Amino acid sequence: MNDTNQTLDEATGTNSDGGHPVARPTAATKNADERPNGAPEATLRMGTDPPVGRTQAAVTRTSKYQRREILAQLSARDRGILLGLAAHRYLTTTQLQRLFFHDHKSPLAATRATVRVLQRLHGHQLVTRLERRVGGFSGGSTAFVWAVTDTGEKAIGDLKGIVGRRRNNKVPSARHLEHLLAVTDARLELIEADRAGDFTITKTEMEPDCWRPYLNRHGQPAHIKPDLYAVTQTPEYEDHWMIEVDRDTEHLPVITRKCLAVQLYHDRGIEQERHGVFPLTVWVVPDEARRRKIEAAVTKEPGLSNELFRVVEMTDLAALVAAGGNTPTTNKEGGK
16 A cells, blocks of 8 residues: 555545444443454544535635645645545644644644644645634634635545545534534544543544434434444444534424434334444533433433433543443432
């Protein structure tokens, strides 16, 4: 495998063997094998590329020769960042730092390196910075949101040997953008736990690749639409997860309807037929108050099985996954 192809595999998270690890059926399936040596590094495992996002950057025209000249000046890491940014659609400077510059000696050195690389990619017109920041205007350069430009998409097409896709330049709504960034934060929690050795990520899928088609109660085509799908492995078990990121913007009846759809999908047996197990659905919430509300809504709904769902705050997501679905809320003040 040459350097270019290796960069593509790392940035897109392609699973070369195409296999699907066995997960525990809402709990666990015993796996006597030890954690494999040389398990895939989760840092750059981006999943397959979803449809491109939208930026407000003006469309620039570049020839294939010009893009070839630009790509020749990029390092393997530069190319990986470009591919990873396209896969996620939008990333903040801090998220890019956590993904690609985590091995620097200090956070300050990591931040400087991140900003330097982004400035270089921006100078080549491969990435753009949205005018909107996150966390207000006190966050400095780390508060900026980045996306791939039209030129960047074409350059990615050149790298992959395909026709690059034209980006829609419409700016996303603040609510949609914040949700996408929150999903990436959830993914980063898993990636950083993988780096720490808590478990190994063997597969991830983002929207829409993680969506699951089925027939609803009226026999009409429908989809389960989690924000993220992941498969993780510990020395004893392998687990499947469907992750929903909640920002306390949906009414509880909407959450309940989504859970009822998951329950129906479970009862159809489609996922079990494909993988032998059914993944846990994890609602990632912003605070304890929201966690308690969703847990109460799921518990009081007679059509739902509590065994299919977990509700955790973002900071508890990695611990939940490492514990195989056992919630860490019993250690919280007031937890049950």
